[in-house]
Amino acid sequence: MDAIYVGIDVSKDRLDVHVRPSGEAFAVPRDGKGLDALVERLRALTPTLIVVEATGGFETIVAAAIGGAGLPLVVANPAQIRHFAQALGKRAKTDPIDAAVIALFGEAVKPELRRLPDEAQRVLAELVSRRRQIIEMIVAERQREKRVANAGIRKGISRHIRVLEKELPEIDGDIGTLVRGSPAWREKKIC
Secondary structure, eight states: OOOOEEEEEEOSSEEEEEEETTOOEEEEESSHHHHHHHHHHHHHHOOSEEEEEOOTTTHHHHHHHHHHTTOOEEEEOHHHHHHHHHHHTOOOOOHHHHHHHHHHHHHHHOOOOOOOOHHHHHHHHHHHHHHHHHHHHHHHHHHHHHHOOOHHHHHHHHHHHHHHHHHHHHHHHHHHHHHHTSTTBOTTOOO
16 A cells, blocks of 8 residues: 655645645635544545644644544644755745645655654544534524524623633643644754
8 A cells, every 4th residue: 555645734714735646635624624524534545644834823723633533643844844845946835735745745754753642632632622612602602692682691692602712712722732742743843
């Protein structure tokens, strides 16, 4: 069986994915449903390595979802990817091209895979799941708030939304701490 390398370019709203050597490319939204779809597609591919470029924090929830699913993940230093692209003469800068370069980087460089310990993987999966649940509850409560005529009920719904919104940054912080402290995180390591 051929080795399969996946490159993921992360932006605020979406994830561009490129698979080597097949050349398959696709994009998913960078939200709970998009991450679920991504993890399912990646599981079906049984990749050798998934490389995500560290991009100022947007990658942490992506890394948490992938790492929490037990998939082979490396979070790579963006400078390494940029130098690799320059060495290849790749100057075009679009998200799909970046994803292809990241996948090629994984295939050519084969950065060291450092699996998450089982407990960290379980905690990440739980945090990602809880984050998705909270976002879904916020969306549902906002819809209820719009439909309710009674001011007292609307006030209670609004209070619940604020509590849920306060919990999100705490979960994001926990996810970020776990991801950055994990063996999969390579942002500070320079080849």
